Amino acid sequence: MALTATGGLLGSQLILGIISLMSPSYDPKSWHQFLIYIGYNVFAFCLNAFANRIIPHIDRGAIIWSITGFVVVSITILACASPNYSSAEFVFGEFINETGWPDGVAWLLGLLQGGFGLTGYDAVAHMIEEIPNPRKTGPFVMITCVAIGTFTGFIFLMCLLFVAGNIDDVIASPAGPLLQILYNATSSRAGAICLLMFPLVCTVFATIAIMTTSSRMAWAFARDRGLPASKFFSKVHKGLDVPVNALALTLALVIIFGCVFLGSSSAFNAITSASVVALSITYGIPIALNVLQGRKGLPADRAFILPSWFAWFANLLGLAYVIITSVLFLFPPELPVNSNNMNYCVVAFGIWLLISLLTWIFDGRKNYTGPKVDIVDEHVLTASPSPEVVRTNNNDLDYSEKGKESGF
Numbered sequence: 570m571a572l573t574a575t576g577g578l579l580g581s582q583l584i585l586g587i588i589s590l591m592s593p594s595y596d597p598k599s600w601h602q603f604l605i606y607i608g609y610n611v612f613a614f615c616l617n618a619f620a621n622r623i624i625p626h627i628d629r630g631a632i633i634w635s636i637t638g639f640v641v642v643s644i645t646i647l648a649c650a651s652p653n654y655s656s657a658e659f660v661f662g663e664f665i666n667e668t669g670w671p672d673g674v675a676w677l678l679g680l681l682q683g684g685f686g687l688t689g690y691d692a693v694a695h696m697i698e699e700i701p702n703p704r705k706t707g708p709f710v711m712i713t714c715v716a717i718g719t720f721t722g723f724i725f726l727m728c729l730l731f732v733a734g735n736i737d738d739v740i741a742s743p744a745g746p747l748l749q750i751l752y753n754a755t756s757s758r759a760g761a762i763c764l765l766m767f768p769l770v771c772t773v774f775a776t777i778a779i780m781t782t783s784s785r786m787a788w789a790f791a792r793d794r795g796l797p798a799s800k801f802f803s804k805v806h807k808g809l810d811v812p813v814n815a816l817a818l819t820l821a822l823v824i825i826f827g828c829v830f831l832g833s834s835s836a837f838n839a840i841t842s843a844s845v846v847a848l849s850i851t852y853g854i855p856i857a858l859n860v861l862q863g864r865k866g867l868p869a870d871r872a873f874i875l876p877s878w879f880a881w882f883a884n885l886l887g888l889a890y891v892i893i894t895s896v897l898f899l900f901p902p903e904l905p906v907n908s909n910n911m912n913y914c915v916v917a918f919g920i921w922l923l924i925s926l927l928t929w930i931f932d933g934r935k936n937y938t939g940p941k942v943d944i945v946d947e948h949v950l951t952a953s954p955s956p957e958v959v960r961t962n963n964n965d966l967d968y969s970e971k972g973k974e975s976g977f
Contacts (some may be wrong), residue, residue, distance in 0.1 A: 571844035573783045573819060574826045576776030577843075578602075583769045586742050587762055590752060593743070596888060607824065609773065613780040614820045621811045627974050631774035638767025639721045643728045645764060646754035650732035660730040669904030681845065682892065686722050688848065690714045692782040695789075706874035708752045740972035754853030784819045794936040797928070835913060842914035843921055846898050853891030855948035 570904045581602040590593050617624065666675045690711045697703045700710075733739055734753035742749035746766065751761035791802035830837035859866060866882060875883065901912045929937075 571822075571826060571840050573776075573779045573823050575604075575612070575836075575841060576613070576772050576779050577606040577823070577827075578830075580609050580769060580772035580776065581605035583744060583772065586743075586748045587765065590744040590748055590758055590761065595743075597743075599831055599834065603827055606830070609776050610780070610820060610823045610827075612773070614816060615774045616777055617780055617784065617808060618811055618813055618816055621809060624777070627774065627777060630664075631771070631778070633769070634774065635771055636717075636721065638771065639725055642751075642764050642767055643725060645760075646732045646751060647728055649756070649760070650754040653734075654731045655733055660727060665736070668902060670900075674897075674900075676904065677893065678900060680836065680894055681898055684849075685845070687715055687718045689779075691848075691852065695782040695786050698789075699785075705872040718957065735767070742889070780819055780823075784812060784816040787818055788815035789843075791815060793939055794840050795933060797932055799936065835909075835911075836917075839913035839917040842912065843899065843917035846895050846914060846918055847921065849891050849895050849898070853888055855868060856884050856887050856891075861889065 584605050585597045585602055589597065616627070664672060664676075666672050668675045668678065670678065693700070693707050693710050693714075697707055701707050729747075729750050732754035733750050739746045739749045739753070744752070748761055748765050750756060751764045757762070760884060787796065787802060790796050791799040793799075793953070794803075796802055802814045802818055803812070804812065804814050818898050826840060829840065859883075864877075864884070899912060899915045899918070901910055903910050
């Protein structure tokens with residue numbers, strides 16, 4: 570759930586950047602960013618809780634807004650900056666390394682930023698129970714997301730680098746590198762801020778979507794009795810048709826992470842970095858299991874089938890990427906290392922592992938059963954809800970063993 574905090578964090582940084590651009594004397598405080606961060610997440614919670622029926626329309630609007638912004642911003646900055654472009658040698662051949670690490674290691678550490686722009690496609694799996702025709706739609710959406718992200722991301726970054734101007738000014742700008750590049754390209758504060766509205770609104774869409782998927786993950790895990798107080802968090806409100814308790818849990822944790830940021834940005838960065846590493850590992854685990862089974866555990870009549878040679882290549886390449894990056898992301902971002910630039914991700918990751926282990930020992934191994942499956946034929950396994958559903962007195966849906974006892 571720590572990744573849920575990233576939407577509000579990025580959005581608050583962009584808003585503070587706008588203030589810094591318009592008022593260079595502005596001295597941002599951590600509580601300024603905290604309040605914006607809270608506003609982002611409370612807004613996302615309210616939409617998810619009380620306007621769940623319009624979430625699909627918001628998601629459609631998000632993809633249209635995102636692609637429109639990509640086209641508008643790219644064309645505008647290229648037109649405004651003409652003919653004062655950076656050289657192709659700078660864009661494609663210049664390597665700036667101020668980390669203290671060797672160039673190769675510095676390049677590998679940069680995979681985190683590139684990977685972050687292409688991650689999140691796992692949200693499809695978290696929402697799969699609410700997707701029509703999931704066997705076909707799920708893989709198609711995942712592949713489409715990565716393809717669109719790769720194409721638009723590469724073109725957009727290339728355009729930004731061609732119009733960046735003095736790269737030292739961009740790096741040191743209190744307004745943030747993106748807004749500074751837009752300002753350098755347009756030579757207009759108003760123009761740069763107008764263009765920044767596209768990524769700024771995208772962070773709002775992202776916060777809404779991440780909270781949706783995080784709450785569904787918490788609800789599904791509680792439904793399978795994998796959380797403490799699973800009976801409480803697995804309830805679905807009848808009138809709203811939303812797992813409100815799981816949503817509230819997500820918001821509460823996000824606010825706690827915000828309080829951590831208020832006290833120590835290093836601790837907050839450690840938590841979010843650990844969540845990125847954990848996310849990467851969760852991507853690798855099913856691939857590893859698939860490889861260890863010789864790729865024979867997949868349904869034979871699945872809707873999406875890769876050629877055998879390419880499937881093996883993709884699986885092994887994905888595993889290598891996960892292993893390498895999971896280790897590298899624990900490295901300090903620069904040398905020499907001190908208390909200020911130390912990467913405390915390894916500490917946060919260790920605490921997370923300890924909490925998970927203790928939860929499993931004292932609760933999970935006794936109560937957690939995992940999703941059950943019904944064997945439809947000898948090849949296909951179809952997921953089904955593990956607990957049954959009964960209606961409680963307050964009109965909530967209760968996923969527990971009571972359903973079985975009640976005959977539901």
